[in-house]
Amino acid sequence: MGEVIGLLKVTVVQGKRLVVRDFKSSDPYVIVKLGNQTLKTKVINSCLNPVWNEEFTFSVTEPVGVLNLEVFDRDRFKSDDKMGRAHLNIQPIASAARLRRVLHVSDGETMIRKVVPANDNCLVRESSVNCVDGDIVQDVWLRLCEVESGEIELKIKWVDHPSVARPQAPLV
Structure with missing residues (x-):
């Protein structure tokens, strides 16, 4: 495993139109x-449009990987049922973080790049990677694969690792 180049803060916001895996929910x-x-997020009982709003932090190393999600229905007396999976290539947000350092973008809001639905992601619609007051952020809706319906909303934020952060003036 390579050197840590940053942290990825992933907020699992909500799900929409998830599939029924129990009697009615x-x-x-x-x-x-x-x-x-x-x-793993907490379980939301009896809900096809759950709101989690849970934030997780991951260390990112080179080569930059793919963020994978799996949604399950918790069952008490048998194994949990699959409700779909999705993936997102995080290379665009990692590249945007490098570009921000080179361009010294820090104030206001600047769109750095657009990401369109493609084979290397499960995007429902186009998403943009933005620099907002120095933070690299991306809001995405991912379509769940291998299932009849369902989408998951994520809010992603890149945090530079101290070893790759912008150089600061030396202390005197």
Whole structure:
């Protein structure tokens, strides 16, 4: 595993139109993976449009990987049911962070790049990577694969690792 180049703060905001896996509803939770790091949201009982608003922090190393999500329905007496999966290439946000350092963008809001739905992501619609007051952020809606319906909203924020942060004036 390579050197840490930054942190990725991922907020799992909400799900929409998730599939029914129990009698009339589901008890969904999301597993989020980046490399060998795995984190899990809380379970929202009996809900097909859950709101989690849970933030997770992942270390990002070179080569920059893919953020993977799996949604499950929690069951008490049998194994949990799959409710879909999605993935997002995080190279665009990592590249935007490098570009921000080169261009010294820090004030206001600047769109750095657009990301369109493609084979290397599960985007529902075009998304933009923005620099907002020095922070690199991206809001995305991901379509769940291998399932009849369902989308997950994420808010992603890049945090530079101290070793790659902008140089500061030396102390005297």
